[in-house]
Amino acid sequence: MKKLLSLILIIFTTSEIALAQFGGPPNGGGGGDGNGRNRSTQQNTPSFEINTPKGNSKISGFIIDSTATSAVEFANISLISKTTNKPVDGTMADDKGKFLLTKVAVGDYKLQISFIGFESKIINDIKVEKGKDIDLGILKLSPISQMLDGVTVTAEKAMIEEKVDRLVYNAEKDMLAKGGDASDILKKVPMLSVDLDGNVSLRGTTNIKVLINNKPSTIVASSIADALKMIPADLIKTVEVITSPSAKYDAEGSAGIINIITKKSSIEGLTLNLDSGVGLRASNLGLNGSYRHGKLGITLGGFGRLFYNKAGTTLEQSTVKDGVTQLTQQSSDAKDNGLFGRYNLGFDYEISKTQSISSSIAFGTRNLDRNQEYVTKLFSNNNLTSTSYRDVDSKDLSNSVDINVDYIKTFKPQQEWSISTQFSQNNLTNNFDANILNGASELLSRQKNINGNTNREITVQTDYQTPIKQNQMFEVGLKSITRQVDSDYQYLYAGSTGGFSTDARNPSGLLNYKQTISSGYVSYTYSTKNKYTFKVGTRYEYTTIDAVTNVNSINIPSYGNLVPSINISKSLGTATLKLAYNNRIQRPGLQQLNPNFNASNAQNITIGNPSLKPEVTNNVELSLSKNINRTYLNVSLFGRQTNNSIVRISAPSDTLAGAIVTTFQNIGRQQTLGANIFGNTFITPKWSLNGGIDIYYNYLDGQVANATGGFSTISNTGLTIGGRITSQLQLNNGWGVQAFGGYRGNQVQLQGSQNGMGMYSLGVKKDINNKRGSIGLAAENFFGGMTMTSTLNTAQFNQKSVNNIYNQNIKLTFSYKIGNMKFVEQKKSKSVKNDDVKGGESNN
Known part of the structure; x- marks a missing residue:
């Protein structure tokens, strides 16, 4: 390697x-x-x-x-x-x-x-x-x-575009977007992969940062997968993939940043947009309005999505302890019901020709209720010792609020100063109620886990930029983030009747986690006459952490990080060559820190680690892009090494026979070398085809506990191949057709692997009333849904889990726009971007 x-x-x-x-x-x-x-x-x-x-x-x-x-x-x-x-x-x-x-x-x-x-x-x-x-x-x-054979066709905007420092996926051109959520869009974006639970990876790693309209949200810090479910796909304008962020961005995201830009008002007058959809697995309703007159603009919107689905899982795992082999065979059927919503109110006001102020408040909600029935058989040295039945009702609930106030002052073209502030809070609940039954459905005992979490952030930042002559730019800024995470959890136990009492095997606990990050950056851009552009900068971040549990204080020393970045581009006529290097930080997220002992499935338990430290990654990238007539092609090579990597580690339980406990540790090192090839072409001006191939090689190593009580170094390697292809055809009289197919290859983990999976969709849309509205019909994964298999193999245990998602879906969509519209200039604004927290992983 x-x-x-x-x-x-x-x-x-x-x-x-x-x-x-x-x-x-x-x-x-x-x-x-x-x-x-x-x-x-x-x-x-x-x-x-x-x-x-x-x-x-x-x-x-x-x-x-x-x-x-x-x-x-x-x-x-x-x-x-x-x-x-x-x-x-x-x-x-x-x-x-x-x-x-x-x-x-x-x-x-x-x-x-x-x-x-x-x-x-x-x-x-x-x-x-x-x-x-x-x-x-x-x-x-x-x-x-x-004119082509008597049919008039018009050139369309490309689905994929490349800017100097980012790749842009124009989601508003996606006819199948209506009725889904943001994860449905991200599945089609080059370099990105999305699993069945909505967890996103960029070039093979989940160590990324997701922004919404250039802003963070505490719900993203808690779980990227949950945040994506709140964003309606048909309100997304573009998705930007930034693989080499400059010093101006926070140092978070080992692989880079994903910035989701939603559709914004660029009109004057009063408008109202209705978006709705009805499907076999999900339905949605959205209503968005805007008013703009003179110096004042106001927007108000809301979107809700109702989700109902079935899933089935199987689990087979064996452990060896004291010469005894414990084998677990488990199957379950699940019913999921969810309600996701996002609502926003915003305004902007032009104080003068050189000054403007903007403010917004956004609410998000996510309510997921899963009922899962488990049948578990335990074998000891191949002899059946017990059969248990467990009926679990888990609730994954959250509500978030983000409040921004931003001010910008322009002195002259390109010279400006801004102040941005943000308050963000997410209240998260992860509870479950479990009934333990015998084969005749007789209630034997009951269990509860009550887990409430709060994640609060206050951010203040200021930025200044000024040109130097005609070919240089200087940028400087300061930022402060204060983050408070509180988690309070308890386990309760009861017999078949009577009240609940504390479960002595799983005592109650709490975590108070306060993090303060002070940072500053400088960035310099220089362009030469022979088509070179250099952008160099550095950012320094100093982090202090105070962490307390109900047992003891956690000593996490303060640390400082200097994170340089270098971006060089060279124009070669119709081609562009880029070279980039940067150093990135990935701090642990709420779900990695939370010490709650999540035992909704008593044989497959997860627990967070509040002592986690950040991981640091060095990235280097070389890319070549070229336009050939109607075709755009990009080829990139990249290398990445992550030290002190945050890794999921599983081991047999010391107290529960045959159970596996998974937690997170800073024990890993990961090296990745890969290539991305993708392109976009117009077969005709109204028939486009785009797709890509991702290939990367992973090497991971780390130290884990062994059967003798010591530590052993283990490693794993593998080659991952994936890709996607989309074709879109605009027909006469407002008709359009789109087809999509994608595959994510095997994912290498330190202790095992996760197999590949495919996804596909086909849809048709008809514009009505001079494009004021549209009606669409789409089908997704109609040949039996999707399946994902994970396998872990160590000297102490073996585990194989299969997750079947029966998400075959047919949906009917309808949208309509009313209002008196005309084009006006959008007011310049700046906003807070907290880019420093590692997204959580879904436990569903």
Whole structure:
């Protein structure tokens, strides 16, 4: 493995030497501003200064799609002298269609606007007078149309786009999105994998950070899988995958950051959107409204999803202790009923042309009720010793609130200062009631686990950025996060009748966990005339932790981390080559810390570890992207090493015969070397095909307890191959068809592996009333649902569990929009982003 990592570093170095032979104008790709908002090169990676006469006038405007009344992102603008008929200046529109040319000299000009898929537009007779600015207002581009066998087709926006520092999946182009949740969208995003429970991995690791509209949420800190269930798929605009975050981002996420951008209002007037769906396994209803007039904008929305499903599991495990082999054979049937919702209220106000303030409050709720009936047989040295029946009703409930207030001051183009604040709280309940029965369904005894958790965060940050000349950018910022986690749990026991009392075998407990993170960063961007862009920075984070249980205080020393980042890109005509290195931190999440002894299944128990420390990862990446006619292709190689890795460790129980107990420890080291290949092509302007292949090799090692009471070093390796493919066809009269298929290969774990699984869907949609509404029908996993098998093999035990999800689904969707709309500029805003906590893993 070490030789392979050394080889990729040699490849990176050789590629950079080769790049030194290229020259030309500055990189014209879009960038990011650290808050997840893509900006043009002129804003985030400034181009070199054009050697032409300068003045003090400005030319500005907005570029929109004439058919969709939406912004044309990153269109190219050239200012041409009418005297010489040659370009004298240029820029690129941002992700809202806005452009700005500064320091324009007196003279007569024409403006040319161009973008792939649209007809070029020329604005003639632009006369610039001394000291006077020109606002061209809204400029409309017409999509390119051509005749194919008598049918008029129009170029569509690509499903997948690559910006300078991120990959963007345009989920709003996904016709099958309606009626699902965010996990359904993420299954289709290149480099991402989603398992049956909604747990997300990026390039083979779950050590990632998920943001929602550039902001964290305490429910994400508790469980990424649960948070994704709260977000309706049809309200997602884009999903951004950031594999090499700059110093401006928190140092969390070994593999990177996933930023989910929801659809926002870019209209003036009053609108109301209705989205609904009815299916065999889930139904949804959403209602969102917005009002915007003058300097004030208000949004109000809500979405609810009702989930009902069946599942079946089998478990077979054997343990060896004191020369006796204990064998467990278990089967269960489960019924899941869930209600997920998210509701938000927000406003923004333009104080002046250079100042604005925005605020929002969002509520989330997740109620999952699972009834599971277990049949467990225990064998001792191949002799059946007992058969037990256990009926468990578990409740996984949470409610969250996020309150943001943000202020931004703009001094001049690209020079701005902002203050962002956030209060976030998540109340989480993980309870279960268990009835122990005999074969005749006679009640023998009862058990309860009551577990309440609170996760509270208060964040304050300030950021400042300023350009240096025309080709450099300097950014600096400070941030403070105060996080308080409280967990209170108890086990109660009762006979078949009578009241409950404390279970002496599982005493009650609590955890009070306070974490304070103080951080600062500097970042510098430099663009050269020969198409190189360098973005370097460093971030320092100092963390203090006070942790107390009902038994004792936990001594976790304070620690500081210096996390550098380097991003280099080189434009090669229609191709772009990138090299990146960064250092990342992954702090433990609530479910890894919570010491509650979760024994809803008495033979497969989990318990958190409040003494966990963060893990640190070094990442290096080399990628090449190229546009070939209607095809976009990206190939990337990456290497990653994680030390002090947080690993799930399982061992036989000391008290329960045949039971396995799983916890989390900082004992692992993980090395990964992999490649991603993905592309997007338009077979015709209305028929697109995109997909990709993920290949990576994992090596893991760590120390675990052995049968003699000591420790042994174990390791595991494996190759994982996965991929996905999507095809979408736009037909006449508003009809559209989409098909999707994906496969996630075997996942290597320290003590075993998890097998691969496939997913697929097919849908059709019809737009109605001039695209104000739509009706759709979709089918998912219609050949028997999905199955996932996990296998653990050690010297002390063997375990094989099979999880069957009967999630074949057919859904009917309906959406409609009413209101008087017109395009206006969206107000610039910044917001808090807490990117430092490792997401929990679903226990369902």
